[in-house]
């Protein structure tokens with residue numbers, strides 16, 4: 606049952622990530638993006654893309670992707686910007702859901718494990 610639930614959670618999360626318009630308005634306000642000196646994968650938009658590609662198997666975990674996924678401060682600044690631009694994505698919750706769905710794969714060593 607847990608496998609089925611994870612599969613449907615995965616599809617729901619991918620559907621929500623697909624609503625991102627790639628406008629990148631949220632990127633500049635993200636404090637970890639600012640601290641990184643402009644590395645997009647350390648931003649809100651970048652994290653959603655990383656989650657998408659990890660969930661679809663396009664990317665495999667490595668240390669830098671793991672760091673990007675877990676370094677989100679959950680501050681919500683990206684959400685305020687996204688909502689002000691009319692897209693209303695719950696980015697913090699989406700990142701948390703991505704972490705939960707991917708945590709088992711990370712614990713099993715990442716590379717060859719399947720969701």
Ligand code: SF4
Pocket residue numbers: 624625626627628629630631632649650686687690692694696
């Ligand atoms: S502001 Fe919202 S829609 Fe635009 S890139 Fe960021 S998450 Fe995607």
Ligand code: SF4
Pocket residue numbers: 634635636637638648649650652676677678679680681682683684696697
């Ligand atoms: S919640 Fe995470 S992704 Fe969003 S602005 Fe804060 S650190 Fe960046």
